Structure formats: C-alpha cells, structure tokens
Amino acid sequence: MTVLETKGLTKQYRKITALNNLNFYIEEGMIFGLLGPNGSGKTTTLGLILNVLKPTSGSYKWFEQAPSAESRKKIGAILEIPCFLPYMTAVQNLEVIATIKECSLSHIDRVLELVGLTDRKDDPFKTFSLGMKQRLAIGAALLADPPVLILDEPTNGLDPQGIVEIRELIKEIAASGKTIVLASHLLDEVQKVCTDFMVLRKGEKLYQGSVKEALSDQVTLEVASPDMTLLTEAFSDFTGLKKVERKNGVLVLTPENGVTTSTISQHLLEREIVLSHLVTKEGSLEKQFLKLLDQE
Amino acid sequence: MKRLLQLEWLKLRHYRPFWILMGLYALITVVICSSGMRFFEFLKSEGADFRGLDPTIIPIYDFPDIWQNLTYVASFFKIFPAFLVIISVANEFNYRILRQNIIDGLSKKEWILSKLLFIAALSLASTLLVFLIGIVTGSIYAHSDAMGSIFQSTSFLGAYFLDVFVYLVFAFMLILIIRKGAIVIVGLFMYTYMLEPFVTLFISQYPHLPDKYRVIAPFFPVKAIHNLIHVPFSRYVFMEIQDYVSLKEVAIVLVWLGIFIWIIFWLLRRKDL
Numbered sequence: 001m002t003v004l005e006t007k008g009l010t011k012q013y014r015k016i017t018a019l020n021n022l023n024f025y026i027e028e029g030m031i032f033g034l035l036g037p038n039g040s041g042k043t044t045t046l047g048l049i050l051n052v053l054k055p056t057s058g059s060y061k062w063f064e065q066a067p068s069a070e071s072r073k074k075i076g077a078i079l080e081i082p083c084f085l086p087y088m089t090a091v092q093n094l095e096v097i098a099t100i101k102e103c104s105l106s107h108i109d110r111v112l113e114l115v116g117l118t119d120r121k122d123d124p125f126k127t128f129s130l131g132m133k134q135r136l137a138i139g140a141a142l143l144a145d146p147p148v149l150i151l152d153e154p155t156n157g158l159d160p161q162g163i164v165e166i167r168e169l170i171k172e173i174a175a176s177g178k179t180i181v182l183a184s185h186l187l188d189e190v191q192k193v194c195t196d197f198m199v200l201r202k203g204e205k206l207y208q209g210s211v212k213e214a215l216s217d218q219v220t221l222e223v224a225s226p227d228m229t230l231l232t233e234a235f236s237d238f239t240g241l242k243k244v245e246r247k248n249g250v251l252v253l254t255p256e257n258g259v260t261t262s263t264i265s266q267h268l269l270e271r272e273i274v275l276s277h278l279v280t281k282e283g284s285l286e287k288q289f290l291k292l293l294d295q296e
Numbered sequence: 297m298k299r300l301l302q303l304e305w306l307k308l309r310h311y312r313p314f315w316i317l318m319g320l321y322a323l324i325t326v327v328i329c330s331s332g333m334r335f336f337e338f339l340k341s342e343g344a345d346f347r348g349l350d351p352t353i354i355p356i357y358d359f360p361d362i363w364q365n366l367t368y369v370a371s372f373f374k375i376f377p378a379f380l381v382i383i384s385v386a387n388e389f390n391y392r393i394l395r396q397n398i399i400d401g402l403s404k405k406e407w408i409l410s411k412l413l414f415i416a417a418l419s420l421a422s423t424l425l426v427f428l429i430g431i432v433t434g435s436i437y438a439h440s441d442a443m444g445s446i447f448q449s450t451s452f453l454g455a456y457f458l459d460v461f462v463y464l465v466f467a468f469m470l471i472l473i474i475r476k477g478a479i480v481i482v483g484l485f486m487y488t489y490m491l492e493p494f495v496t497l498f499i500s501q502y503p504h505l506p507d508k509y510r511v512i513a514p515f516f517p518v519k520a521i522h523n524l525i526h527v528p529f530s531r532y533v534f535m536e537i538q539d540y541v542s543l544k545e546v547a548i549v550l551v552w553l554g555i556f557i558w559i560i561f562w563l564l565r566r567k568d569l
Contacts, residue, residue, distance in 0.1 A: 050399045052569040073401030083396040085387070088310050099303045100400045140400075 001028045002064055003148055003179050004049060009058035011044050011203075018044040019203040021058070026181060026196075028147075031174050033190030033211070034183040035289065036200035042183040043080060045200070046152055050077055073101050076141030077150035082133040086126035090117055090136055093125055094143060103144040115139040115169065131162035138169060149173060150181045155189060167193060191215070191285040199292050206292050211285065218283020221261060223268075224250040225275050234271050240264070250277055300410035301417065303402075307393070308384060308414075317383075321376035325425060328373075329366050330433045332356050354532050357437035360448035362430050364528040364539060367456035370426045371525060374460045375488060377418045378467035379481055385411065385468060386477030395569040404564045411468060412557075419461040423453055455524040455541040462553045463521050469556045472563050492518045520548045 002025055009022040019041040026032050034042050047053035049060050051067060062071035084093040094108045112118050115135040120128070128136065134154060141149055154170070155163040170193050174180055184190055190197055191211060198208040207214075225231045231251060235244050240259035245252045253264065261280055268275065308314045336351040356365050388394040397407055434446065471480045499505065500513040514523055523545050526538040 047568075052395050052398050054566070054568055069401050069403035069406065072399065075399075075401075077399050079395070079399060081392075083392040085307060085311075085391055085393060087312070088307075092306070092310055096303065096306045096397075097400050099299060099306060100397055100402045102299070 002026070002061075003028050003030075004060065004062055004181075005064075006049065006060040007058055009045070009048055009060060010056045011041075011048060011053060012056040017203050019048070022200075022203075022205055024198055024205060024208055026179060028179055029177060030196045031170075031180045031182065031194045033194035033197035034181060034200070035187065035190055035197055035285075036185065037293075038185055039202075040200040041203040042185075042200060043152055044203070046077070046079055046150060046181075046183060050075070050079065050150070052079070073144060074146050075148045075150060076144065076146040077152075078137040078141055078154070079150075079152050082137035082140075084125045084133070084136065084140075087124060089124055090121045090128075090139075093136070094140060097140050097143055101144040107143050107145065111139040111142050114142065116165075131158050131165070134158060134162070134166065135169075138166070142173070146178070148179045148181070150183075152183045153185070154182070155184075155186065163189075187285045187289050197285070199289060201293060214285065214288045215283045216257070218287060219255065220281045220283070221253040221255065221264060222250045222277065222279040222281065223253065223264075223275055224277035225273055227273075230271075231268075231273055234268060234273055238264075238267055240267075297409075297413065300406055301413045304384075304410050304414035311384075311387075313383060314380060317376055317380050321373060321422075322425060324376070325370050325373050325422075326429060329369055329426070329429045332365075332433075333437055355439060356529075356532070357433050359434055359438055359445045360450075361528065361531075361539075362434050362438065363449045363452040364525060366426055366430050366433075367452045367459075368525045368528050370422070370429075371456060371459050371522065374422070374463050375485060377422060377460065378464050378484060380418070381411075381415060381464050381467045382471045382477055382480050382484070384414075385471040386475070386480070389475050390477075398569060405561070408560055408564060412465070415464040415468060416461060419457050419464060422460050423457040426456060427453055449539075451541045452525060455546070458546065458549060459521055459524045462549050462556070463518070465553060465556045465560075466517060466521070469560050469563075472560055488518050492516050514545070515548060517552050520545070520552060524549060 004026040006022055006024055009019060010017070011019040022041075022045060034045065036042050044053065048055050049062075049067075050072065060067060063074070065071060085096070088096075090112060091108055094111070095105060098105050098108065109118070109121075112121050115138055117132060117135060117139065120132065125133070125136070134157075138151070138154065141151070151170070155166050158166065167189065170180065170182065174193065180193075182190065182194060194211050196208070196210050197214070199206040223231065228246075228249075228251070232244070232246070235241060235251070235253070240256050240263060241253050242256055243252075243254040245254075255264065261278070265275070265278070333352065333356075336354060336356075339351045355361065388397075394407060398404060402410075431446075467480070467484055470484060471477065474480050474483070496513045496516050496519045500510050514520060524541060528537055528539065531537045531539070
C-alpha cells in the first residue's frame with residue numbers, strides 16, 4: 001500500500017518559495033529518510049502533510065485517501081521540538097494525547113516503559129532534560145500504536161549517548177514493521193537506519209531512491225599484494241572495473257554494477273596472485289549527497 | 297462532545313493559575329453580590345439617607361428584583377473568566393499545543409468546539425454561582441411577602457449566561473487574532489472599561505453630534521453585551537427602568553456571537569499554525 005503520496009505540493013511565503021511542486025511517495029514498511037541542508041523544506045513538507053501548514057497549491061493523500069483528522073490519528077508525529085504542557089507530568093500529557101487519538105489510557109504505561117521514562121512518569125515535563133523530552137515525544141507518537149511514524153530531527157541537540165539511544169529505539173520500532181519517516185540533516189543517521197531516502201534542496205526534490213542502490217554505486221575495494229606491479233597488470237585486461245587507482249600503497253578498485261568481490265578474487269586466482277590486503281568499502285550517503293548537490 | 301470537553305478539562309485541571317483565578321473570581325462575586333445590605337448599613341452609619349428613607353429598608357434582595365440586581369452586578373466581573381480563556385489559548389500557542397493537537401489527530405473544528413464548550417461550561421458555572429447567591433441572600437434578606445416570586449424574572453439568569461458566554465467568545469476571538477496573551481489581557485481590560493464606554497458615551501451624549509449617529513451606540517459589542525441587563529438600581533429612587541430582557545437586545549448580541557464565531561473559524565482555517 002502507498003502510505004503517502006503528494007502531488008505538486010507547493011508552499012509559498014510572501015517572497016520565498018519554501019517548497020516547489022513536490023511529488024513523492026512512501027510505501028508501507030519503508031524507513032524513509034528526508035534529507036536536505038537546513039532550510040531546504042523538510043519541516044515545511046512535514047507541516048503540509050500534517051495539516052498544520054496550508055499548501056499554496058498541490059495535494060496529498062494518506063493511505064490512498066483524502067487527508068483527514070482520522071488519518072492523522074493513525075500517524076504518530078513529532079515536528080521540530082517536543083511540544084507538551086510544561087506544568088503537567090508525562091502521564092498527564094499523554095492522557096491529553098490519548099483523548100485526542102481516542103485510544104485507551106492503558107497504552108500510557110507501555111510507551112513510557114518503551115522509552116525508558118517509567119520512573120519519571122509523575123514528574124512535570126518542565127523538569128525533563130532535552131533527551132527525556134525527546135524520548136517522551138517519541139513515546140507520545142507511539143501511543144496509539146500507529147502504523148506510521150514521522151520524526152523530525154529526533155536526535156537534534158542530544159548528546160552522543162542520547163543519539164545512540166534514540167537510534168536504537170528507531171531501529172527497534174522499524175523492526176516491528178512500522179513505516180517511518182525520518183527528517184534529518186545528518187546523513188550518517190539516515191544511512192544507518194533508512195531503507196529509502198529523498199533529497200531536498202531549496203524546496204526542490206533532487207532525488208528519491210533506495211539507500212542500498214545509492215550506496216552500491218560506490219562500493220570500492222582495496223587490494224594489495226607483495227608484487228604490486230603484477231597486481232596492476234592483472235587488472236589491465238579486466239573489464240569489470242570503472243576505475244583503478246593507486247593510493248597509499250594499495251589499489252583502489254571501483255567495480256561496475258554486478259561485479260562482486262568474488263568475481264575479482266576469482267580473476268586474480270586464475271593469475272595466481274596472492275593478496276596481502278583485501279577490504280571492501282561501502283560508499284557513504286555523504287558522498288552521494290554531495291554529488292547530488294553538485295549536479296545542479 | 298464529551299471527549300472535547302474532557303480534553304479541555306485535562307489541559308486545565310492541573311494548571312494552578314486556573315484555580316487561583318477561578319477562586320478569586322468566585323470570591324469577589326460572592327463577596328460583592330452578598331454584601332449589599334452591609335453596604336447600606338455602612339451608609340446608614342455614615343448618616344446617609346435617600347430622600348429621607350433609611351437605606352437599609354431598600355429591598356434589593358427581594359424576589360424577583362434580586363435577579364436583575366445580582367446579574368447586573370455580577371456581570372462586571374466577567375473579565376476574570378475572560379482572562380482565563382485568554383491565558384489558556386495563549387498557552388496553547390506558546391507551547392505549540394494547538395499545533396501538536398492537530399498533528400495528533402484533532403481537527404481544527406474540534407479544537408474550536410472544545411474551547412467553546414469549555415467557555416459554555418464556565419458561563420454555566422458562573423450563572424449557577426449567581427443563582428446560588430440569589431437563593432441564599434434572598435432567603436436571608438428578602439421580605440417574607442416576596443418569597444412566592446422566587447422564580448419570576450429568572451430570564452435575567454438566561455441573559456446573564458448569554459452575557460458571560462458572548463463576552464468570553466469575544467476574548468477567545470481576540471487572542472486568536474493577536475496571539476499574545478499579555479497584550480490581549482491589557483487590551484481587553486482597556487477596551488471594556490475605558491475605550492468603549494468612552495466612545496459610546498461620546499456618541500450618545502456629545503451635544504454637537506447629529507442625532508442620526510446616536511443610534512449606533514448600543515451596537516458596539518461590549519455595550520451590546522452589557523445592555524442585556526439594564527441598570528436596575530435607579531428604580532429605588534423611583535425612576536423608570538427596563539425590568540425585562542429585551543428580545544431586540546438579545547438579537548443584537550446573537551448577531552455579534554455569530555460574527556465572533558465566524559471570525560474564529562475563518563482565522564483558523566486560513567492561518568498556518
């Protein structure tokens with residue numbers, strides 16, 4: 001099922017076009033990374049699909065239907081910062097959300113347990129640290145056990161340990177089969193957890209695709225052998241490579257699509273070359289991202 | 297509907313300023329409304345008299361006149377619940393609760409209804425309070441021959457409910473337009489007690505103004521709301537008063553109510569949150 005689909009979504013402020021004619025879709029089960037530099041339109045996109053911003057033009061569909069309050073009840077979302085009433089406790093704040101989502105109050109203890117706030121559940125929200133606020137927000141988003149989760153910069157402002165905790169939490173949630181939309185400007189973060197991603201820049205979509213595909217373009221192999229000249233010669237008649245480079249005493253190979261490490265080592269074995277060094281390097285989304293930004 | 301009222305209750309139940317403001321409001325209303333006789337006794341001890349009458353025999357707590365007297369006086373304190381409405385909405389903007397509520401699956405219409413229901417509940421509570429004050433003070437001070445008419449003229453309680461309700465909806469609209477609690481609180485106070493009384497007084501009394509302009513004075517919103525219950529006390533110095541709720545005046549207020557609610561819906565539909 002298509003969880004979300006947008007058609008020509010545009011948001012214009014007086015002089016600035018925050019989002020221009022955005023078309024994208026999210027399929028069930030995707031962990032969808034929404035990438036882009038600060039101010040590229042990520043939060044605007046999320047605001048539009050959550051009905052807190054009015055689109056200048058364009059439309060979107062949730063669960064293949066016109067959007068409504070009912071469809072939003074099936075979405076757990078946090079936008080930018082955690083928003084709760086500061087004078088109320090974690091439990092009291094979640095009671096408000098449970099009333100809105102029309103779900104049972106019995107879910108409250110479960111999500112507090114899940115985000116590790118059980119022992120602080122009766123403390124006022126204003127006494128929470130940023131990490132705890134962020135965790136409560138994720139708990140709130142999970143309250144009605146929604147099939148879709150939208151997280152906007154969930155690790156923003158957290159310390160390294162907090163970041164790891166939130167990341168683990170996202171992976172756990174993803175493993176339970178939920179569709180997750182993760183907006184972030186941290187490429188590393190998206191690469192670590194997402195299956196698919198979209199890149200925005202200045203309100204325009206630059207790219208949408210799967211993380212695996214984007215990265216497979218960039219797998220490189222490092223090889224070395226006691227006799228480097230022989231090794232270099234061995235690749236002169238090998239067609240499966242885009243590039244062979246000598247770097248820091250090793251050869252860096254960029255294979256064509258479909259050429260795997262075993263194809264290459266088979267080729268070397270036939271020539272009776274023994275390797276002293278073989279490392280496969282995954283590409284990084286960062287490289288891909290910078291390449292995308294450069295293209296325009 | 298129960299869900300929407302409950303939502304507002306959950307948000308305010310643990311908010312201490314809510315209880316402080318409500319307590320203060322109830323206290324002031326009770327004290328002022330029930331101390332009429334004490335006030336007259338004070339006047340008497342100071343040697344005041346009304347054209348030779350002992351002020352303490354003025355029957356302000358006699359049924360059915362008591363209803364107009366009490367609702368007229370109590371109506372001056374409706375600014376307290378209005379502040380509460382302003383604070384509760386301003387908090388939702390400050391802490392981005394409205395936005396989060398919409399994200400969580402409340403529709404904008406439901407959010408407005410939940411506030412309007414809460415305003416109606418406040419108005420009802422206020423009306424109930426005045427009713428209780430009437431029953432209690434009436435049973436203490438009313439002259440016995442007037443006891444049979446307790447429930448006469450209770451239309452003033454209905455008018456009082458409308459008075460408070462529409463005024464609070466007015467405050468609700470203002471905070472949605474301006475969004476800054478402190479500004480709206482000061483602004484509403486000045487407008488209610490200074491600006492509009494001055495303007496309407498000017499229009500109705502300034503000698504050099506052509507008469508055709510004078511008719512607009514009763515149409516100003518706060519004036520119109522206040523006009524639902526006319527000044528009752530001049531009857532005790534044998535002047536004629538309007539001792540009933542005029543349907544025409546109710547109609548003016550209902551038109552304002554319609555305008556306020558229309559603006560509220562229009563604002564929220566149009567604005568980004």
